[in-house]
Amino acid sequence: MFTGIIAERGTVVALEQQQGSAVLTLDVPTLADDLGLGGSIAVNGVCLTAITREGGRIDVDVMGETLDRTTTGSLKAGDLVNLERCVPAGGRLDGHVVQGHVDGVGALLERENQGTWDRLRFSVPAQLARYIAEKGSIAIDGVSLTVTAVSPADAPEQWFEVGLIPITLAETGLGAKRPGEGVNLEVDVLAKYAERLLAFLDRGLS
Template sequence: MFTGLIEDVGSVRRLERAGGAARLTTATKIPLDSIALGDSVAVNGACLTVVAKGGGELTFDASPETLERTTLGTLGTGAPVNLERALRLGDRLGGHIVTGHVDFIADVSERREVAGNIVFGFRIPGQFARYLVAKGSVTIDGISLTVNTVTDSGFSVNIIPHTAAMTTLNGMKPGGRVNIETDILGKYVERLLAFGSTGQKEGGLSLELLAKSGFL
């Protein structure tokens, strides 16, 4: 579990293919004594397991599923990556609940400056638009952000100077591709609406169902 608050912008040292999988090594300024082998770290929003560390580097194994669903397999040597260690019990939840499970890849369609901020537009597969709402949360390459506007084929966000300076978004341009994780709360609500109170896929929502599901 993560918050979407980036701790370090590292860089890719190596991406070694092995069949359909890969081993990714990144440079980082995060103290390595704070990370154990087997720990989870979000790399551009994808939850990966640390399999080796040392010399200012972290190494992760990436499965075929991860490479297919994210942009990690396209990263070249020196490419910047957003890094975040897993949330610890008692940490402040400054962003929002992020699982590190990427839903889809979006294309950057627009970048423009507005009063010192950067407004980005993204093209997305239409079936995912229902998980995005204006002023709701979204994770872009591991960064917790607030949605500005939503259409049937895309959405936009506003990036303040601090966020741009502390993440990979500062160098993002139209034509780039990013990992998107939508808010998990919307997925649970959709699931509850689809199955209703009987557990069968019939639709409908009630106060009783919300209570049984732990929302009340």
Template sequence: MFTGIIQGLGTLLEKKPSGGGMTFGLEADFLLTDPEEGESIAVNGVCLTARNINGSRFTVDVSPESLARTGLGRLRAGDRVNLERALRLSDRLGGHLVSGHVDAQGRVEQRRPAGDFTLFTFSLDQGLTRYIIEKGSIAINGISLTVNRCERDRFSVSIIPHTLAVTTLGTLQEGDLVNIEVDMIGKYVEKMLAGQSAAGLPGRINPAFLAEHGFL
């Protein structure tokens, strides 16, 4: 589990095919203190298992599923990525609960300045935008962000200068693809309601109840 608060950037040193997937060699711009072989680390928002950890360098294996669902396969040697080590139970939850399981890729439709900030608009499959709400949380390339506005097939976020400077968001251009993980709470609520309905149970928790109390 992660928070979406990026700890630093990494550089892809090498990539090679491995058992239908790929193996990446990465170097972080910070030391992996107290390393644990097999620990989880989010690379551009994708939860991967780190091995051969040596100082700031480590190796990860990327499965065929991760290559198909995310943009990791398009990375080239020298590319920069966002890195976050797994959350400890004693850590501050500065962003929101991020699983590192990317739902889909979105596209940068617009990037424009807004005073000292930068406003990004992303398009996303309509099947996922139903989980996005204004002022809710979303993870883009592993970064926890707050949704400004959301429409049928797109949403926008406002990026502060600090986030633009210390993550890969600063290099994003219109047309680029990004890894997106929607807020998992909405998906759990939807499944619970669907199961309740299928079982023929009236229950107190239903769409009307959620709307009345500001959840929808």
């Protein structure tokens, strides 16, 4: 489990496409120091498994499902990525419960500077919009954020907004995100579980 609090940024060395999968190589400043083989690390919000490590450089496996449902397949050498290690038992939950299981890809529609902070509006796939609520939580490229506004349920194109404070602008990739660029979205898992439970209750199953 992760919390959506980015620890540092890493650099993409290479993305080697294979048949139905890929291997992503990253330079990691410090988070790889105690990352054992098979250990988990969130890369732009995607939970990936370390398969090799040499100093501060790691390789992680990326399966086809991940390539299909995230922006990982578009990474290229030199790109900076948000990194977070899984939270230890007893660790602080400073953000919200983030699994690293990306639900889909959105895109930055617009950003507006508000003085010391920025307002960002993102598109969201229609099938995910019902899980996003004003003042609820969402992970964008692995960053835990509070939703400040949402589109009406009957809007032809669904969107939501967040506000980024100075430290988020400076320490994550969202500070340099430009309109049109894609982002990984993970909605609140509690909303998905609630919907699944209600679906069974409506059928008289409990």
